[in-house]
Amino acid sequence: MPDRPSIALLPDRLVSQIAAGEVIERPASVLRELLDNALDAGASEIVVRLDGGGIRRIVVQDDGDGIPVEELAMARTRHATSKIRNLEQLEHLVTMGFRGEALAAIGSVARLSLTSRTRTADQAWQLCPDAGAPEPAAGTPGTRVEVRQLFADVPARRKFLRSEQTEYAHCLETLVRAALAWPDIGFQLVHNDKPQRQWRATSMLGRIAQVLGQEFIDQGLVVDARHGPLTLSGIVVHPAHARTRADRQYLFVNGRHVRDRTVAHALRQAYADVLHGERQPAYVLYLGLEAGLVDVNVHPAKQEVRFRDPGAVHHAVAHSVAQALSGTAGPAAQAATLDPAQGVTPAPWPAAASGAQQRFDLSERLRPSASSSPHPATSTTDAWQALYRPLEDAGPAEDDLPLGVALAQLHGIYILAQNREGLILVDMHAAHERITYERLKQVWATQEAASQRLLVPLVLDFSERDVALVSEHAPTLEGLGLSLGISGPQSVVVRAVPALLADADVDALVRAVVADLARAGQTSRLEELGNALLATMACHGSVRAHRRLGLDEMNALLRQMESTERGDLCNHGRPTWRLWKLADLDRLFLRGQ
Numbered sequence: 001m002p003d004r005p006s007i008a009l010l011p012d013r014l015v016s017q018i019a020a021g022e023v024i025e026r027p028a029s030v031l032r033e034l035l036d037n038a039l040d041a042g043a044s045e046i047v048v049r050l051d052g053g054g055i056r057r058i059v060v061q062d063d064g065d066g067i068p069v070e071e072l073a074m075a076r077t078r079h080a081t082s083k084i085r086n087l088e089q090l091e092h093l094v095t096m097g098f099r100g101e102a103l104a105a106i107g108s109v110a111r112l113s114l115t116s117r118t119r120t121a122d123q124a125w126q127l128c129p130d131a132g133a134p135e136p137a138a139g140t141p142g143t144r145v146e147v148r149q150l151f152a153d154v155p156a157r158r159k160f161l162r163s164e165q166t167e168y169a170h171c172l173e174t175l176v177r178a179a180l181a182w183p184d185i186g187f188q189l190v191h192n193d194k195p196q197r198q199w200r201a202t203s204m205l206g207r208i209a210q211v212l213g214q215e216f217i218d219q220g221l222v223v224d225a226r227h228g229p230l231t232l233s234g235i236v237v238h239p240a241h242a243r244t245r246a247d248r249q250y251l252f253v254n255g256r257h258v259r260d261r262t263v264a265h266a267l268r269q270a271y272a273d274v275l276h277g278e279r280q281p282a283y284v285l286y287l288g289l290e291a292g293l294v295d296v297n298v299h300p301a302k303q304e305v306r307f308r309d310p311g312a313v314h315h316a317v318a319h320s321v322a323q324a325l326s327g328t329a330g331p332a333a334q335a336a337t338l339d340p341a342q343g344v345t346p347a348p349w350p351a352a353a354s355g356a357q358q359r360f361d362l363s364e365r366l367r368p369s370a371s372s373s374p375h376p377a378t379s380t381t382d383a384w385q386a387l388y389r390p391l392e393d394a395g396p397a398e399d400d401l402p403l404g405v406a407l408a409q410l411h412g413i414y415i416l417a418q419n420r421e422g423l424i425l426v427d428m429h430a431a432h433e434r435i436t437y438e439r440l441k442q443v444w445a446t447q448e449a450a451s452q453r454l455l456v457p458l459v460l461d462f463s464e465r466d467v468a469l470v471s472e473h474a475p476t477l478e479g480l481g482l483s484l485g486i487s488g489p490q491s492v493v494v495r496a497v498p499a500l501l502a503d504a505d506v507d508a509l510v511r512a513v514v515a516d517l518a519r520a521g522q523t524s525r526l527e528e529l530g531n532a533l534l535a536t537m538a539c540h541g542s543v544r545a546h547r548r549l550g551l552d553e554m555n556a557l558l559r560q561m562e563s564t565e566r567g568d569l570c571n572h573g574r575p576t577w578r579l580w581k582l583a584d585l586d587r588l589f590l591r592g593q
């Protein structure tokens, strides 16, 4: 047997290189560590210079506290930190850093120089990569860290670096996160000697606008909530502007950008009713909680945290975001209508800004103009009669109706209405779909589905796999008023449909529902499946484009929208209506100019 090597301590540098393997993956990870250090030092201005996507050189210069000359060498030593002294302080962390490892790790896989001057020192000192002691240098108070030739001596790592553009893009994203996290710090970014970004110190909303564009604010709803020891603030984007990619989702916990499943799930839940399919929400959210309630020492690169009470966090996020989305939001919702040049910005309910709990109680305020229907029974279906009924004995105050009074139908697709403020256009199908969806949802929640039996049960062919799905989910569907049974190895019988969908094309409806079941097969989360089913059914049960409506029917639809929660969005997150104020129209015709 060959000689077994004896146990020996690893050399310091190798330990750092191993640690670097966890923390330093690419130039952007170096940048993140250096930015964290600048923040911890109390910087108010941070300048970042990159060359070659950060592979050749990364410089981060701050105007913070600086490092005393006698500590410079110590700073790049492993496990050396000025930020914590004991476990107690680790558990109540107020700084970004605490491991005392970043500079050592970076120094072990790149050439690191430190130049620093404290606020009281009369000059700066520089510690070069291979030097043991600092030398006098020129420099203003603050610290300048320069990192060259990342992974030059670590071929295994270098191999994984991508193109300069890609590495630059990662660095930029890192800077974006830092900038969003700390709006009161000014940032500059230079790449290959070209200035790329400059963000002055500002407010939280100001910074979001600087970094993500004013439209992010215009399309956003403000979240500003407190739940016990938790605070949640920021912007969630109106579902109408949801993105196809999940690239604008920023979560900061106590100023630290993290990824977190609890919060991600809470957000998905909050958006579930207004966002279906592949659309992705966009948000910048700041979660604040006492340091003792969150453990940041769970991930070497600090990209994850652990909450002491994840349930409370989930509740706070889901609740506050859902509230913002349901139109009760404050300033940003209004800000969304501030720019009249954008006549097409989805406006919040004109009168609803003060709170959605106060919904429009139409039964008390409306009167139908029953005499004015030019197209009487011809197009009036059961569903429409159902919409009419509550209107029969109401009294009108037309001017006060948020969605106004119907004037006409446009190309069988849109309803034109007028309210006190101007012209309203409603997408009939989208609006009806939303209403049906919310009603189905209520039905489902109370499990008191009214269903309409088919005179002749309908038998449909399906694959064995689909038949199995139907048999598995039949009880769920029954709860929605859709009664399906198995009539053969490859056939399903439809016995009843939800009363709300009495007019739907039953064949198409059932096939769409079964497709949902198949898709949900992988997730099998009842809650998500439920939402998908409701959306599908609402879509099939809703009035299609090109259906002629009488004025009464249109007014009924408008009233119904007013009393429907989140009536301003269809289930796919598209707006259901838009408002053009008179002033907008005047501008369009250059009136008074």
Ligand code: ADP
Pocket: 033, 037, 038, 041, 062, 064, 065, 066, 067, 075, 076, 080, 081, 082, 083, 096, 097, 098, 099, 100, 101, 102, 103, 104, 142, 143
């Ligand atoms: P940590 O941030 O976890 O303490 P680092 O290796 O990142 O560990 O930094 C080591 C120490 O060097 C810090 O604790 C701090 O005292 C000092 N330091 C690093 N960067 C800066 C900076 N930009 N300004 C002032 N001090 C710094």
Ligand code: MG
Pocket: 033, 036, 037, 096, 097, 098, 100, 102, 103
């Ligand atoms: Mg650090």
